[in-house]
Amino acid sequence: MTHRPGHLVLNAFLMSSGHHEASWRLPQSPPGAASLSLEHFVHLARVAEAGTLDSVFFADSPQLQGDVGRRPSGTLDPIVLLTALAGATQHIGLIGTASTTYNSPYNLARRFASLDHVSGGRAGWNVVTTAGPAAARNFGLDEQPLHAARYERAAEFLDVAFGLWDSWEEDAILADKAAGVWADGSKVHAIEHVGTHFSVAGPLTTHRTPQGRPVIVQAGSSHDGKELAARYADAVFTAHQTFEDTRAFYLDLKGRAVAHGRDPQDVKILPGIVPAIGSTEAEAKAVERELDELIEPRYALQQLARTLRVDPADLRLDSHLPADLPDEDEIEGAKSRYTLIVQLARRENLTVRELIGRLGGGRGHRTFAGTPEQIADTIQAWYDDGAADGFNIMAPVLPSGLEAFVEHVVPVLRSRGLFRTAYEGTTLREHYGLTVPENRWTAARTLTPATTGA
Secondary structure, three states, X not given: OOOOOOOOEEEEEOOOOOXXXXXXXXXXXXXXXXXXXXXXXXXXXXXXXXXXXXXXXXXXXXXOOOOOOOOOOOOOOHHHHHHHHHHHOOOOEEEEEEEOOOOOHHHHHHHHHXXXXXXXXXXXXXXXXXXXXXXXXXXXXXXXXXXXXXHHHHHHHHHHHHHHHOOEOOOOEEEEOOOOEEEOHHXXXXXXXXXXXXXXXXXXXXXOEOOEOOEEEEOOOOHHHHHHHHHHOOEEEEOOOOHHHHHHHHHHHHHHHHHXXXXXXXXXXXXXXXXXXXXXXXXXXXXXXXXXXXXXXXXXXXXXXXXXXXXXXXXOOOOOOOOOOOOHHHOOOOHHHHHHHHHHHHHOOOOHHHHHHHHHHHOOOEEEEEOHHXXXXXXXXXXXXXXXXXXXXXXXXXXXXXXXXXXXXXHHHHHOOOOOOOOOOOOHHHHHOOOOOOOHHHXXXXXXXXXXXX
């Protein structure tokens, strides 16, 4: 295997007591509402930074997720939480999720620009289009917007956000005390956007950020999701079970980026992996087995039924999935995750009970139990063979799972020349190996003499 230039990307995907749904039941797991504890997340961010990971990442939804009896529920607003973490860390990137379906471009562009300024250029935005009638009802709607409409709105939302982040040119601020001129008004621009979904004048109240604009992440794997990522995203979070599926997604997304006139190296593909780590393979599998045995089937069955759009009575724990499930085209929300779950069950001939066990560890992301060397082998194989540019590390138990990854897996990756030993830059774009996007107004100003014949 031949290593590529640079290094693989490693993000820590943080979630309350861990990604395994039964992690909160372990004796060593933090008691109470870990998902609302700043102290808990400060510790995790500092652990990830000690391992020189690229970023920490928080998912989010504008609705209470799942059954509150099943696992710790309730979350902090990720932008508020990441702002607090910016003051508790120095280097690590800070990525938060926010919906384009239930926000306005001006407010969200301002909040992420503020996070980028406060953190010194470490902000990232995971762009999602929220599905589900429960979320719609939180915003005065009877039904969720259709899948295609949500992605159409998301594209225009990003166009507006990009325009707002460009509304101040890099050299607009003069701060000339002698002349009494603070900024050059000719370099602060109204965007005057009028579109299908939004009418936004601009400019933004926040000037050009350290990264030009925050790093854009996208996590949808449907056709519309991949098109959105290929046009706008700097990184793509994705869920796949097999090397073949991951590589096919990788090649597809990179090809779409090229079709949109982009360098495929500017779009990082980052599948999730849920590593159960032990000093021996048997020890790692025992860790995984202990967690799986703590899954409460009555909650998991209800969630699976909601995901598959079937009556819970149609799912029997020791039988296979019904043969007459809906096609993906009939699904209005989370299309790609629906398909992943159905294909996993069919491909591996899993019973509903076995499927619940597989999903309990990572909700469709690849779970793997092994030694640090075996975990590193899997990461290296997918990276070297062109299926991933890096990974979202989804520790099944927190904080112990992240601590084990940093203490035992990261040194193996470093010894193989795959991962940094120290931060080489200060911004998330530098961590990822991305350039600062050119300001469109500055670019237009530069091109004017050539285009006018001057």
